[in-house]
Amino acid sequence: MELNERVEQVLKEAFPHLDIRAEADFRSIVTLSGECTSWQELIDVGHLAAKVDGVRNIVSRMTVKGLEIPKKDYSETVRKGREIGVIDEADVVVVGLGITGCGIARELAKYDLKIIAIDMRDDVGAGATKANNGGVHMAGMVKPGTLKAKMSVRGNYLYDQWAKDLNFEFVRLGHLHYITDINDIDGLVEIFTTAVKNHDRGPQMLDGPQTLAMAPGIKEVMQDDPVASCWTPTQAKVHPYQVCVALAENAADNGVRIMLNCELGDVLTEDGQITGIVTEKGIIRTKYLINAAGLYADEISEMAGDACYTLHNRKGTIAIYDKDKPPATKQLAMRYRPNLKKNVESKGGGTDQTPSGNILMGPSATEVPDKEDIDTTQEDLEYTLNRNDNPAITPADIIRIYAGARPADFKEDYVIGMSELTHGLINAGAIQSPGIGSAPGVAEMVEGILLEDMKQNGRTVVRRPDWNPIREKKVKFAELSREEQAALIEKNPAYGRVICRCETITEGEILDAIHSSVVPTSIDAIKRRTRAGMGRCQGGFCQPRVLEILARELGMDWVEVNLKGRNSTVLKEENR
Amino acid sequence: MKEYTCIVCPRSCRITVEEKDGELVITGNTCKRGYEFAKNEYTDPKRMLTTTVKVTGGVLPRIPVISTQEVPKDRLEDCLKVLYGLELKAPVQYGEIICENILGTGVDIKASRTLQAK
Amino acid sequence: MKEIRTDITVVGGGPAGLAAAVEAKRQGAEKVLLIERDFELGGVLQQCIHDGFGLHRFKRRMSGAEYAQKFIDECEASGVEVFTDTMVLEITKDRELYACNSTDGMMHIQSGAIILAMGCRERTAGQILLLGARPSGVMTAGSVQRYINMEGYLPGTRAVILGSGDIGLIMARRMTLEGIQVEGVYEVMPNPGGLTRNIVQCLEDYNIPLHLSSTVSFVHGRDTLEGVTVAKLDENRKVIKETERYVPCDLLVLAVGLIPENELSKGAGIELDPKTRGPVVDQDFMTCVPGIFAAGNVAAVFDLVDYVSQSAEIAARGAVKFIRGEKKADAPLCDVKLDGNVNFVIPQKVEASFEGTREFFMRVKKPDAETVLQCTTEGEPCGRALYQRVAPPEMLACEVSGVKNGDLTISVAPRG
Structure with a gap:
């Protein structure tokens, strides 16, 4: 039986009420069409089809009865871009400046290539990157043999160097999955064997006393009696947006042209070769397009003539707790919950923590049809709050709730590689969890693919002698000793003016962020770089001051300063 | 007939005022002060006026002002329009009269703080 | 240094x-x-x-x-x-x-x-677990007040206020005077949080509706606020789905506590x-x-x-x-003991050797009428005040003198 027939048969058995047609191309990319009764059903159909033996990936043309699936309209962007005409030419264009795109741009900056990196939002890392649990994950939860597993392990390994060169906060705290009922031991063993199969470094099974010796807080705070645990020391934590900014700044310092508020509207090709892109800021000529456009990577691949996957937004809701209630353990300790693991593609996260010492709960995992939907809902919030293992915290300790997007395809694996249909298009798509940790691995892989292709096409690429891998450490006033703080203020009085009282962020740090190679223009962009406004008062006191500094330094009027993204001004007009 | 919530004391009586044959009939009050309150609200309601006025050259771009007495309620909006049209120069001293006898109401508007020059 | x-x-x-x-x-x-x-x-x-x-x-x-x-x-x-x-x-x-x-x-x-x-x-949007999007235009009342009254800028043109404490009520009037259209004030509790005077002079004077037992159940707008869903709450403070209503606005003012x-x-x-x-x-x-x-x-x-x-x-x-x-x-300290309708008192403690006169401040648990605030020490009265009405938003203050051996009990109870 042909692949498409097998897929249709499997779907008919599982969803007898639906009429889903499948077409397969020479690469075993299967395109599904037909009408489903709900969004979740469409997702289930796609997932099931992707599991059929031989299917490489799924493109969905399916519809949902009574639901208009939101679709991005690029026509205005294309019109604007074409009107402006060609504005620049590059060897490589990277589209999407999340952690994946920034990582790629930063690594490629080593070479004598002209690189332009664009993003539709007003800041780097402002899409999927900004809202997740910041895990640089151990490899006990990722399916062996997948590209995801390979990238995750490699990325995790490379993170030490990234952290050293780029000076972002990086805490390798290790993960302790523990159980309180010995009957759940199989689950732990599975984590352990998965980690071993993935060549994770140093996983260990521990008994109850060993577990408590390592993490007494499990008993003292979480009031659990662990009988066994799986210790995976490679688990680490970052602030993902911080990593992203560091990568982007280093890329820019090494000559990458970064263009923000620059949406891509179309991809230009000739005879199966990339020739350029149309953006809202004009046309850019290029032979290589690296597609790291997060949730929109599938659409961009299709614009380039290669529809080879479909992305769906798996939304995750997260709650952040006041630092006042510190995490129970130094390690990331989570009670293994066997009932959460069955029949779901992603179970989401649990009682977690940030490098700044806030407890973080979640994320949840809910499929939504709108790629821009990061609304928090009652159901998702309840799910997230129910994941709490720590009786010392209550919802009253929460200072912020938010949701983020995961760009998932139906194969639930990464799509990284040179397109077989359009030469010059390199996909780095479907990078979802563990995407933060995978970023260095993905960057390295894409770098290899590009260089190899350039070599085969007779382009010799050499390393730039002046490439500087170091992005200097930024001042973090709150972490200094009183003497160091005193010396710093003496050198530069701006460090003596505390703007954000909750996180103790000074004007000097905000000025450092503004006068950097990737200029933040919104209040949230300042927040992600400096933590001003991230504390318990959530900017209640410091927002007017941050706004004032931004307006002053960037020569804007107060009513022009955005909170986040375009058209999100904090103030509308002057008083009467 | 008009109904008022008395704000003289926390009891918050609902007081009604009716005009019958040119006479005011006030009911629902439980004290004399409530009676007076309702009568005033019916015949000549007044309110304190507070807003801000534009200032140039000061540490802040606006200065708060307050009326020296209550202003007839139906004149508030007109008074505000006058004040929104003003532009002061810092420094301004607390108590300084910003607008004398505003719109002939007999009420002055004064600065309710001191605002230093930048 | x-x-x-x-x-x-x-x-x-x-x-x-x-x-x-x-x-x-x-x-x-x-x-x-x-x-x-x-x-x-x-x-x-x-x-x-x-x-x-x-x-x-x-x-x-x-x-x-x-x-x-x-x-x-x-x-x-x-x-x-x-x-x-x-x-x-x-x-x-x-x-x-x-x-x-x-x-x-x-x-x-x-x-x-x-x-x-x-x-x-x-208290902020995060602390009250406000659901929906997180656009610009969602602000605490104090921030709005600072922007308007000190910095001279308006953060919106059409506002919804969540919370009927005094700050929320004051801002309803202030925004109206500045030309911002205030659609309404929504209060989760069945009683208003602010003083009657402010209800009258800030809302009734300007025909601004006050919706009790109501809340903002969802925030809409990706980058900037487009509107909110408001809804009635049942006695368990759960949203009654059928009462949900969309209100377009570009400013949501949170006056939800300090x-x-x-x-x-x-x-x-x-x-x-x-x-x-x-x-x-x-x-x-x-x-x-x-x-x-x-x-x-x-x-x-x-x-x-x-x-x-x-x-x-x-x-x-x-x-x-x-x-x-x-x-x-x-000095050894004794707890001030509470009785009746007293939620908390401040100061919470007195020195065992405390002499002289001091002021004590308290809030009640629930509204009541015709009450007496009674302070006693070793069975003897040492402070007293009468109230026609008491309610949680309004603090009570009472002068206390002659406390013996640190024994002080404060009670608020119906008169007689």
Whole structure:
């Protein structure tokens, strides 16, 4: 039986009420069409089809009865871009400046290539990157043999160097999955064997006393009696947006042209070769397009003539707790919950923590049809709050709730590689969890693919002698000793003016962020770089001051300063 | 007939005022002060006026002002329009009269703080 | 690092800090230092341009800014040393402070006594678990008030207000006067949170509807606020789905409560009362750390600024006694006992040897009419006040004298 027939048969058995047609191309990319009764059903159909033996990936043309699936309209962007005409030419264009795109741009900056990196939002890392649990994950939860597993392990390994060169906060705290009922031991063993199969470094099974010796807080705070645990020391934590900014700044310092508020509207090709892109800021000529456009990577691949996957937004809701209630353990300790693991593609996260010492709960995992939907809902919030293992915290300790997007395809694996249909298009798509940790691995892989292709096409690429891998450490006033703080203020009085009282962020740090190679223009962009406004008062006191500094330094009027993204001004007009 | 919530004391009586044959009939009050309150609200309601006025050259771009007495309620909006049209120069001293006898109401508007020059 | 020694250091230059500093001077303290993080003194009063302040103390209707000005002038005249634009970073249990600013750099301040007067902050969207999107245009009432009344900018054109506490009501009127259309005020509780006077003069005067047992159940708008879903709540405060209604707006004002700012207090090891969320204090408003006092909203959220000033003056007198060695660091303390309709009292404790007269402040658990506030010591009355009506938003104050052996019981109960 042909692949498409097998897929249709499997779907008919599982969803007898639906009429889903499948077409397969020479690469075993299967395109599904037909009408489903709900969004979740469409997702289930796609997932099931992707599991059929031989299917490489799924493109969905399916519809949902009574639901208009939101679709991005690029026509205005294309019109604007074409009107402006060609504005620049590059060897490589990277589209999407999340952690994946920034990582790629930063690594490629080593070479004598002209690189332009664009993003539709007003800041780097402002899409999927900004809202997740910041895990640089151990490899006990990722399916062996997948590209995801390979990238995750490699990325995790490379993170030490990234952290050293780029000076972002990086805490390798290790993960302790523990159980309180010995009957759940199989689950732990599975984590352990998965980690071993993935060549994770140093996983260990521990008994109850060993577990408590390592993490007494499990008993003292979480009031659990662990009988066994799986210790995976490679688990680490970052602030993902911080990593992203560091990568982007280093890329820019090494000559990458970064263009923000620059949406891509179309991809230009000739005879199966990339020739350029149309953006809202004009046309850019290029032979290589690296597609790291997060949730929109599938659409961009299709614009380039290669529809080879479909992305769906798996939304995750997260709650952040006041630092006042510190995490129970130094390690990331989570009670293994066997009932959460069955029949779901992603179970989401649990009682977690940030490098700044806030407890973080979640994320949840809910499929939504709108790629821009990061609304928090009652159901998702309840799910997230129910994941709490720590009786010392209550919802009253929460200072912020938010949701983020995961760009998932139906194969639930990464799509990284040179397109077989359009030469010059390199996909780095479907990078979802563990995407933060995978970023260095993905960057390295894409770098290899590009260089190899350039070599085969007779382009010799050499390393730039002046490439500087170091992005200097930024001042973090709150972490200094009183003497160091005193010396710093003496050198530069701006460090003596505390703007954000909750996180103790000074004007000097905000000025450092503004006068950097990737200029933040919104209040949230300042927040992600400096933590001003991230504390318990959530900017209640410091927002007017941050706004004032931004307006002053960037020569804007107060009513022009955005909170986040375009058209999100904090103030509308002057008083009467 | 008009109904008022008395704000003289926390009891918050609902007081009604009716005009019958040119006479005011006030009911629902439980004290004399409530009676007076309702009568005033019916015949000549007044309110304190507070807003801000534009200032140039000061540490802040606006200065708060307050009326020296209550202003007839139906004149508030007109008074505000006058004040929104003003532009002061810092420094301004607390108590300084910003607008004398505003719109002939007999009420002055004064600065309710001191605002230093930048 | 600059080394500074003071008799008394006051942290925070709002109404509490100003009153404390002035009173400390009046009581004869020599070197009194007042530290304020904003560029000027006055704290939140500078953005409270409306009248209604000082009724108890000055027997007239003043605006918040006027009330502050009175104290600022006194403060300047009395020789209090003031540091503005200065942030206190840390307070130790040994009465040392670290503070910094741009001109003096880092300062190490050793004090005979410290008065905490940091005030409070507002509850935010995150703390009330507001659902939906997180666009611009969702702001706390205090932030809106600052933007409009001090910075001179309007953050919206059509507003919905969540919370009917006094700040929410005041802002409803203020925004209306500035030309912002206020669609309505939504209150989760079945009773309004603010004073009747404000309901009448801020809402009824301008025909702004007040929706009780209602909330904002969802926020819409990706980057900027487009509207909110509002809904009625059932008796368990759950949203009644059928009552949900979409209201277009570009400003959602949150007036959903205040929290005393006690991060510095916690750092100094000061014990907090889970009810007031402020330090547990004795009759002089001294915390459990000897020589560190708490005044005003840092101790408990007060409804009237007059009470804030009063509590600060008590604390200042206590602090002066402390530096003179007239107040013991380790006097045995007794809990003030509560009875009837009393939710909390501040001060929570009295010294066993306490003599003289002091003011106590309390809030009731539920509204009631024709009540009596009764203070007793060893079965004898030692303070009493009558109220026609009591309600949780309105604080009660009572003078207490003649407490014997630290035995003080305060009760609020129906008369007769």
